[in-house]
Amino acid sequence: MADDVRSLSDQLARDPASLVFLELAETLRARGQLDAATKVVMAGLSRHPQSAAAHDLHARVLADRADLPGAERAWQATLEIDGRHLGAHKGLGFLCFKKGDVEGALDHLELALSIDPTDVAVVQALKNVRGTSDLPMLAPDDPEPEIPESARPTPREGTPAPVSSIPGAAPVPTPSGAGRTTQEVFIGLEGADRGLLLVDARGRVLGGAIRGTDGQDVSEETAAHLAGVAQEAVRATRVLGLGGWSWIVAEGPGGNLFLSPPTPETTLLVVRDRSVPSGRLAVLAEKAREVAARWIEEAGQL
Amino acid sequence: MSIPYRRLLDQITKIRGVRGAMFVAGEDGIVVAEAVVEGIKANAVAALAGSLARRVRRAADSAGVGMPEFVQLQAEAGTVCAVPAPAGMLVVAIAETEVNVGFLRLAMRKAAELTS
Numbered sequence: 001m002a003d004d005v006r007s008l009s010d011q012l013a014r015d016p017a018s019l020v021f022l023e024l025a026e027t028l029r030a031r032g033q034l035d036a037a038t039k040v041v042m043a044g045l046s047r048h049p050q051s052a053a054a055h056d057l058h059a060r061v062l063a064d065r066a067d068l069p070g071a072e073r074a075w076q077a078t079l080e081i082d083g084r085h086l087g088a089h090k091g092l093g094f095l096c097f098k099k100g101d102v103e104g105a106l107d108h109l110e111l112a113l114s115i116d117p118t119d120v121a122v123v124q125a126l127k128n129v130r131g132t133s134d135l136p137m138l139a140p141d142d143p144e145p146e147i148p149e150s151a152r153p154t155p156r157e158g159t160p161a162p163v164s165s166i167p168g169a170a171p172v173p174t175p176s177g178a179g180r181t182t183q184e185v186f187i188g189l190e191g192a193d194r195g196l197l198l199v200d201a202r203g204r205v206l207g208g209a210i211r212g213t214d215g216q217d218v219s220e221e222t223a224a225h226l227a228g229v230a231q232e233a234v235r236a237t238r239v240l241g242l243g244g245w246s247w248i249v250a251e252g253p254g255g256n257l258f259l260s261p262p263t264p265e266t267t268l269l270v271v272r273d274r275s276v277p278s279g280r281l282a283v284l285a286e287k288a289r290e291v292a293a294r295w296i297e298e299a300g301q302l
Numbered sequence: 303m304s305i306p307y308r309r310l311l312d313q314i315t316k317i318r319g320v321r322g323a324m325f326v327a328g329e330d331g332i333v334v335a336e337a338v339v340e341g342i343k344a345n346a347v348a349a350l351a352g353s354l355a356r357r358v359r360r361a362a363d364s365a366g367v368g369m370p371e372f373v374q375l376q377a378e379a380g381t382v383c384a385v386p387a388p389a390g391m392l393v394v395a396i397a398e399t400e401v402n403v404g405f406l407r408l409a410m411r412k413a414a415e416l417t418s
Contacts, residue, residue, distance in 0.1 A: 212366040225361035232357050233375055236350035236382065240343075240396070243378030250358050250374075252367035259361075271365050 005031075012040075019044075022053055029061050037061050052082040059091055068095055086116050090125070097129055105129045110202055113224045123220045185295045189288055197269040198262070198292050203227030207295070210271060213254060222269065229259060230267040247285070249278045258285040262293040307335035310413040314393070317409060319401030321380075325417070326352050326392045334391060342396060347382065351394040355384045372407055383407065387414035 008024035021044035028037035041058045048054050059074030072095050078088035093108035106129055112122045185207030186192035196208035203224040212218040233245040247260040251274075258270045258281045270285040307325055314323035315337050322338030324347065331352030336344040355373055362370050375382045376399065383406060385393045393410045 210365050212364075218364055218366065222361060222364040225357065225364050229354070229357045229361050232350070232354045236354050236375065237377040239346055239350060240377075240380070240382070242380040242382075246376045246378065248354075248358060248373065248375050250362050250367065250370035251372045252362050252370045254366050254368040257362055257365060257367050269361075269365070271367060 017047055019048070019051070019053075022051075022057060025057055025061070029057070029064060034061060034065050038065075050081055052078045052085050052088070055081065056085060056087040056091070059088070063091065063095075068098065071095065084111070086112055090122060093122075093125060093129075097125070102129055110204060113203065113220070126220060186288060186291060189291060190284075191270075191272065195271045196288055197222060197226070197271075198295075199223040199226050199267050199269070201227060201230065201265045201267075206266065207292070210269065226259065226267050226269055230261065233259075247282070249281065251278060256281050258282060260285055260289050262289045263296055266292070266296060268292050307417075308337065310416055311335060311337040314395055314406070314409045314413060317397075317402065317405050319398040320406065321396050321398065322347065323393065323395045323410075323413075324348055325387065326384075326394050328352055328355065328386065328390045328392045338396070347394060347396050351382055351384050352392060354382075355386075355392055372411070374403065383410060385410040385414050388418040391417065 004027050005024065008020055008027060011020045012018065012024055021040050025037045025040040025044065028034075028040060038058075038061055041054060041061055045051070045054050045058060055074050055078040059071045059078065062068075062074055063071040071091065075088040075091045075095075078085050079092075082088075089108045089112035093105045093112060096102075096104035096108060106126070109122055109126045109129060113126060116122070185198055186196045189196060193209050194211040197205065197210045197219055198207040200206055203226065205219050205223045209217055209219045210222045229248065233248060237243060237245045245261065247258060249259075250257050253274075255271055255273045256276060256278050258278065260268050262268050268285065268289050270281060270288055272281055272284070276284070311323045311325070314320060322336065322342040322344065324336035324338065324344055325334040326332065326348040327334055331349035333344050333348045336348075338344045338347070354375060355370075358373050359370055362368065369386065371386065373384045379399065381397050381399055381401060381403070383395045383397070383403070385407070387393050391414075393414045395406060395410055397406060
């Protein structure tokens with residue numbers, strides 16, 4: 001590690017205008033040498049004031065120093081340069097959460113998920129903020145946790161996560177629609193807990209669940225992608241003069257999926273294995289669409 | 303346009319209700335070869351179908367369905383279908399809503415296979 005610092009310092013001395021300061025400052029930060037990391041990143045920023053990566057790194061150094069207002073300013077500066085900077089949205093989501101600003105945290109984390117739907121830390125953070133996990137909220141660049149069996153959340157319909165498990169957070173508000181939970185949307189329909197998913201226009205899960213081939217819940221990742229599909233469908237049909245989109249069917253080696261918009265702001269996904277042909281899938285989807293549309297109307301959520 | 307591509311696309315466009323068919327470079331949505339009726343903007347269809355197929359592929363992959371072998375977008379006034387072809391290409395067709403999708407899918411898959 002010391003060799004790394006020496007080597008990077010030498011490189012930076014040879015070429016002070018290079019971006020190697022990012023790696024050097026990150027290495028120093030990882031070693032806990034926060035004063036040195038601050039000096040390096042500030043010097044780098046003076047040469048590269050438009051570097052979003054430098055502002056993001058500066059924010060993380062400040063967060064390590066517990067200067068949270070400073071970190072917030074630095075991440076805001078990052079977003080002014082790159083409005084879709086993953087690290088900045090994760091960081092600001094974390095800070096909002098620490099302050100008890102659940103809505104703000106959701107906004108940033110959902111944007112982060114739309115930027116990288118495969119980021120497990122963001123998915124975990126979203127579950128925490130929404131009160132669907134008992135795991136503690138991670139700092140933006142903490143390593144992903146090993147989840148012991150005993151700590152895995154168990155389904156507790158309608159019961160918010162205990163506040164004590166979410167440091168600094170206010171209780172998660174219950175969705176509007178008295179007594180309703182997202183699990184209730186598709187009750188009574190086959191596959192409600194594994195092959196039906198209702199999402200909003202921003203890629204948030206409203207109800208149902210999708211399970212991957214290994215049985216893992218992949219609802220959050222899938223929802224993030226679905227929002228993009230629906231936006232693209234709207235754009236394609238508008239540009240091509242085809243009117244509104246009715247549905248999308250996709251047939252894959254692992255099954256068939258059927259997408260439709262129960263309302264203009266929501267998208268419904270039905271997934272079944274290949275034994276259910278796409279024609280039959282359309283019938284199932286229509287039934288689920290009616291249920292979802294009625295639920296949305298009654299809950300008044302959107 | 304090369305003759306082989308043209309012949310393959312003709313097998314698709316001869317289906318009643320099909321208004322155009324094309325080979326599209328899947329990643330960037332650029333038309334490789336096309337056969338469309340007047341009024342259809344092949345470039346727009348290619349770009350939009352390519353983008354849509356890419357997004358559907360990600361969603362399908364996330365949901366455990368895997369790489370889609372056939373994608374159909376149904377709209378009020380028409381339908382757009384896409385089938386992956388070798389070398390990262392897509393076979394894309396735009397048709398009227400009443401088109402026989404069964405025939406269309408077979409023709410598109412055959413065209414995709416024959417390009418290899």
